[in-house]
Amino acid sequence: MQKIGVFVCHCGTNISATVDVAKVAETLAKEPGVIYSTDYQFMCSLAGQNLIIDKIKELDLTGVVICSCSPRMHELTFRKAADKAGLNGFLLEMANIREQDAWVHKDREEATLKAVALGRAAIAKVALNEALIPGESKVTKRALVIGAGIAGMQAALDIADAGFSVDLVDIEPTIGGLMTQVDKTFPTLDCASCILTPKMVDVQQHELINLMTFCEVEKVEGYIGNFIATIKKKARYVDPDACTGCGLCTQKCPTKNVLNSFNLNLDNRSAIYIPFPQAVPLVAIIDAAHCKKLQEGKCGVCAAVCAPKAIHYDDCDKLVENKYGAIVVATGFNPIEVHAFNEFAYDQSPNVITSLEYERLMSATGPNGGTVLRPSDKKHPKTIVFQQCVGSRDTTSRGKTYCSGICCMYTAKHAMLTREKYPDTDVYVFYTDIRTPGKGFDEFHRRAVEQYGVHYIKGSIGKVVPMSNGNLKVQASDLLMQRQLHIEADLVVLAAAMEPDKSAKHLAQQLTASMDNDGWFTESHPKLRPVESPTAGVFLAGACQGPKDIPSTVAQAGAAASKAIILLIKDKLKGNPCVAHSAENMCNGCGACANVCPYSAITYVEKEFRMPDRTTLIRRVASVNPAVCQGCGACTVACPSGAMDIFGFSNKQIMGEVDAICQ
Amino acid sequence: MSVKEKTEFQPKIVAFCCNWCSYAGADLAGTNRTNYPANVKIIRVPCSCRVNPIFILRAFQRGADGVIICGCHPGDCHYITGNYYTRRRMTLLFSMLDFLGIEKDRTRVEWVSASEGGRFAEVMTEFTNDVKAIGPNRKLEDLRCKAK
Numbered sequence: 001m002q003k004i005g006v007f008v009c010h011c012g013t014n015i016s017a018t019v020d021v022a023k024v025a026e027t028l029a030k031e032p033g034v035i036y037s038t039d040y041q042f043m044c045s046l047a048g049q050n051l052i053i054d055k056i057k058e059l060d061l062t063g064v065v066i067c068s069c070s071p072r073m074h075e076l077t078f079r080k081a082a083d084k085a086g087l088n089g090f091l092l093e094m095a096n097i098r099e100q101d102a103w104v105h106k107d108r109e110e111a112t113l114k115a116v117a118l119g120r121a122a123i124a125k126v127a128l129n130e131a132l133i134p135g136e137s138k139v140t141k142r143a144l145v146i147g148a149g150i151a152g153m154q155a156a157l158d159i160a161d162a163g164f165s166v167d168l169v170d171i172e173p174t175i176g177g178l179m180t181q182v183d184k185t186f187p188t189l190d191c192a193s194c195i196l197t198p199k200m201v202d203v204q205q206h207e208l209i210n211l212m213t214f215c216e217v218e219k220v221e222g223y224i225g226n227f228i229a230t231i232k233k234k235a236r237y238v239d240p241d242a243c244t245g246c247g248l249c250t251q252k253c254p255t256k257n258v259l260n261s262f263n264l265n266l267d268n269r270s271a272i273y274i275p276f277p278q279a280v281p282l283v284a285i286i287d288a289a290h291c292k293k294l295q296e297g298k299c300g301v302c303a304a305v306c307a308p309k310a311i312h313y314d315d316c317d318k319l320v321e322n323k324y325g326a327i328v329v330a331t332g333f334n335p336i337e338v339h340a341f342n343e344f345a346y347d348q349s350p351n352v353i354t355s356l357e358y359e360r361l362m363s364a365t366g367p368n369g370g371t372v373l374r375p376s377d378k379k380h381p382k383t384i385v386f387q388q389c390v391g392s393r394d395t396t397s398r399g400k401t402y403c404s405g406i407c408c409m410y411t412a413k414h415a416m417l418t419r420e421k422y423p424d425t426d427v428y429v430f431y432t433d434i435r436t437p438g439k440g441f442d443e444f445h446r447r448a449v450e451q452y453g454v455h456y457i458k459g460s461i462g463k464v465v466p467m468s469n470g471n472l473k474v475q476a477s478d479l480l481m482q483r484q485l486h487i488e489a490d491l492v493v494l495a496a497a498m499e500p501d502k503s504a505k506h507l508a509q510q511l512t513a514s515m516d517n518d519g520w521f522t523e524s525h526p527k528l529r530p531v532e533s534p535t536a537g538v539f540l541a542g543a544c545q546g547p548k549d550i551p552s553t554v555a556q557a558g559a560a561a562s563k564a565i566i567l568l569i570k571d572k573l574k575g576n577p578c579v580a581h582s583a584e585n586m587c588n589g590c591g592a593c594a595n596v597c598p599y600s601a602i603t604y605v606e607k608e609f610r611m612p613d614r615t616t617l618i619r620r621v622a623s624v625n626p627a628v629c630q631g632c633g634a635c636t637v638a639c640p641s642g643a644m645d646i647f648g649f650s651n652k653q654i655m656g657e658v659d660a661i662c663q
Numbered sequence: 664m665s666v667k668e669k670t671e672f673q674p675k676i677v678a679f680c681c682n683w684c685s686y687a688g689a690d691l692a693g694t695n696r697t698n699y700p701a702n703v704k705i706i707r708v709p710c711s712c713r714v715n716p717i718f719i720l721r722a723f724q725r726g727a728d729g730v731i732i733c734g735c736h737p738g739d740c741h742y743i744t745g746n747y748y749t750r751r752r753m754t755l756l757f758s759m760l761d762f763l764g765i766e767k768d769r770t771r772v773e774w775v776s777a778s779e780g781g782r783f784a785e786v787m788t789e790f791t792n793d794v795k796a797i798g799p800n801r802k803l804e805d806l807r808c809k810a811k
Binding site: 070071072096098099100101103104105106107110111113114117118121508509512514515516517522526534535578596598630631632633634636637638646649651654655657658659661662663 | 675677683684686687689690692693694696697698699701704705706707708709710712713714715716717718721722725726727735738739740741742743744745748752776777778779784
């Protein structure tokens with residue numbers, strides 16, 4: 001005999017404003033099996049939980065239904081409460097009458113009726129629930145951090161400082177990420193390298209961090225606490241352990257006309273190169289596409305001059321497999337390509353550049369050693385026009401709908417630094433809105449306007465026309481003065497929007513982590529679990545989750561690391577007991593279930609059966625490994641005999657819900 | 664409910680939503696206070712591939728007027744390939760229902776991600792209107808289920 005208790009939550013006025021909670025409790029009290037039904041203001045509060053616990057004990061309830069918020073919010077809270085009262089937590093169901101009822105409907109009568117229907121479905125389901133005991137699995141005490149920009153480095157350092165081994169993987173030949181290309185940082189205007197490079201050295205010297213540069217995560221399998229990652233070590237053609245980073249090979253290399261991607265193609269480098277002088281590891285790498293030896297078989301100068309004999313032309317990609325307990329994703333962002341914005345003539349003139357290119361022009365490690373000279377004729381630019389929001393807040397297919405968040409600040413930084421270094425320069429900034437909500441950010445922007453005399457103009461460039469002398473005719477609109485402007489500029493700088501790194505998509509598929517429409521990783525809960533991916537054991541650090549500046553990135557990386565440490569410090573994890581199981585008597589061993597199982601959790605075993613005539617029969621039946629099964633339920637549908645079912649979402653339970661809803 | 668609305672046909676709609684994308688998308692519609700018709704009642708399943716064609720037939724037998732299955736976008740399934748199974752299975756089931764003379768608009772598979780709260784509401788509104796336009800399901804409804 002079922003003894004079900006129903007608890008309807010007001011959620012302050014969140015639910016009770018649209019749903020007549022007292023009526024819901026009253027109506028549900030009449031459902032078969034229900035012996036107690038009540039409503040309360042805050043079920044998730046201590047008093048609310050105590051009410052549930054008391055009633056379970058007092059009435060010896062066999063099942064509990066909570067009509068409140070989404071189970072994604074508080075299912076765990078209430079299950080714990082039930083467990084405390086001595087009732088197995090899996091004998092509790094939630095009816096989502098907040099997110100999927102009170103918040104989306106306006107008509108009180110309709111919403112109340114729907115709440116009753118959802119409550120009924122939960123009651124029908126809970127009546128068929130079984131007590132479940134989660135299995136346990138061990139935790140591999142090693143973390144994988146993917147992406148070694150400022151976010152990945154911070155996360156790796158924090159995890160390693162807590163005493164766990166970390167593999168730090170980056171697709172580039174050096175760690176440091178995009179921040180290595182930045183000249184100075186806002187709002188303090190301190191040099192990016194000065195704060196970044198010591199951290200890069202810390203990472204390299206930490207005994208618990210294993211650096212894996214020029215590596216790519218190919219495949220990830222497994223689950224929280226027990227991930228298995230296959231990592232491709234791309235051919236470097238230089239033995240990183242032998243190379244001393246002396247740079248002699250880069251000087252002797254005869255191929256000197258390869259575009260230097262570190263300086264965003266503003267200058268050239270050799271085919272064998274060290275990305276930049278502070279690279280970590282400070283090891284040369286051969287660009288196979290441009291190396292004469294690797295392409296044509298002739299040359300070999302670098303190997304000849306290399307004293308430690310570090311160069312191996314026969315190097316090839318290698319796959320390594322490792323086990324990890326936790327994964328931190330820190331794949332970061334890139335500025336978008338601006339070719340589609342024809343009006344700015346980026347493809348027509350070398351003097352139209354992106355902000356990151358301008359960053360390189362200003363940097364002491366940049367193509368001109370820090371002197372701002374325009375690319376076409378190496379002349380010092382006298383008039384510079386900045387255009388913000390190139391591709392940000394753009395509803396056309398060329399750009400992104402979101403605000404990239406940092407462009408207002410870095411453009412103000414560029415304008416300020418330019419005016420400081422070259423007070424004779426005229427600097428114009430065209431903006432849509434100025435968005436500077438950070439500590440000291442608005443003061444920074446105001447300084448650019450008031451102290452540095454940067455001309456801020458609300459509006460946008462309409463057209464850039466390159467002239468034969470390299471100058472640019474800029475036609476723009478000033479929205480506040482309602483007039484057209486014509487400026488002859490020496491340099492136009494475009495603040496391109498941020499987009500997720502290209503490697504993120506493949507990684508998300510491997511991790512089965514979800515992404516939003518723009519390709520940013522989705523967090524488990526936008527407010528309460530901002531650094532956790534919905535995939536258990538995967539944590540998000542930095543701009544892979546959305547546009548961010550450096551302080552927020554570092555803060556998020558620290559948070560992701562601490563979440564990873566909380567996981568790694570555990571010896572055992574409770575698994576998900578909602579897994580598939582096969583009724584051996586009904587199974588005919590056809591193999592349909594194993595065919596669809598994405599985790600290969602199903603195997604077949606020979607089993608002895610006693611027949612009615614007392615003979616024994618040996619039959620092949622399916623057997624599910626509960627530690628591997630993730631509980632998707634694909635097999636339950638594929639099973640022709642109906643032997644396969646899943647705990648917590650059984651055929652009968654779901655049909656019970658269907659019946660209750662259609663009542 | 665006004666008198667006019669009461670007389671208007673109010674379809675019963677069952678929505679199966681996968682736990683990882685669509686159910687979260689439905690929650691987001693709630694968080695954003697995006698309205699959609701109250702006719703839609705959601706059943707949470709681990710993955711859209713958990714939806715057995717029998718559940719859909721059962722819903723119609725019990726008097727549902729429309730059934731919609733929502734899962735993660737192709738390629739984004741939390742269980743790697745679940746939504747591809749759903750797509751294939753439901754294509755077969757729906758063509759069979761079509762063959763039996765059950766209107767195509769009563770059934771639908773939609774991909775709604777966890778970040779598409781607005782889209783969830785749009786899909787549900789559109790589906791409800793479509794079902795309203797065809798009218799009540801009489802062909803598959805088993806009146807014996809109503810007897811009690």
